[in-house]
Amino acid sequence: xALYITHKDTKFGIGDKVRVKTRSAYFExxxxxxxxxxxxxxxxxxxxxEQKIGIERxxxxxLPAIEKVEIIRRGTSGVRRSxxxxxRHSSPKEIEQIYTRSNLRNKIIK
Numbered sequence: 001x002a003l004y005i006t007h008k009d010t011k012f013g014i015g016d017k018v019r020v021k022t023r024s025a026y027f028e029x030x031x032x033x034x035x036x037x038x039x040x041x042x043x044x045x046x047x048x049x050e051q052k053i054g055i056e057r058x059x060x061x062x063l064p065a066i067e068k069v070e071i072i073r074r075g076t077s078g079v080r081r082s083x084x085x086x087x088r089h090s091s092p093k094e095i096e097q098i099y100t101r102s103n104l105r106n107k108i109i110k
Contacts, residue, residue, distance in 0.1 A: 002034045002041075002082075003034070003076060003079070003082060004034075004076070005034050005041060005043055005061060007061055007066065007069045008068070008069075010068075010069050010070075010071065012031060012069060012071050012076075013031065013034075013076035013079075014031050014032065014033065014034060014076060014079050014081075014082060014083075014084060015030065015031065015075035015076045015078060015079035015084065015098050015102070016030070016031050016071055016072075016073065016074055016075050016076055017029070017030050017031075017071075017072040017073040017075065018030075018031055018045060018069055018070060018071055018072060019069070019070040019072055020045060020057075020059060020066060020068075020069050021066070021067045021068040021069075021070070022063075022065045022066055022067065023065045023067065027045060027047070027057055028045075028047060028072070029045040029046050029047030029055075029057075030045065030046055030047070030075070030084070030087065030095070031043055031044070031045055032044050032045070032046050032056070032083065032084040032085065032087055033082075033083045033084065033085070034082075039061075039062050040060070041060070041061040041062075042058050042059060042060050042061065043058070043059055043061065044056055044057070044058050044059075045057050045059065046087065046088070048092075054088060073099060074102060075098045075099050075102045076102070077101075077102045077105045078097075078098040078099060078100070078101030078102030078103075078104075078105065079098060079102075084098075
């Protein structure tokens with residue numbers, strides 16, 4: 001179970017808020033899981049859409065349609081699990097705790 005994944009020199013991990021640019025559009029959300037090995041690796045991104053409906057999209061890391069992955073907010077150091085499926089049933093306030101833990105741990109390290 002990987003916590004980090006690399007796509008074209010961009011290293012991101014579980015709990016990070018990312019913007020994935022495909023050929024046609026952007027998809028912005030939180031990385032909730034990384035699975036697979038080698039060329040078959042995939043990552044799942046979740047966001048809240050219209051009318052507060054959760055939308056999840058699974059991206060293969062070797063998909064040629066992915067042009068760029070931008071990291072909007074780091075959260076990997078605040079994550080305690082390798083799969084964040086519990087986010088599906090959490091409120092935005094509870095999800096924000098991931099980023100608060102991450103900021104606290106980064107301040108302690110520095």
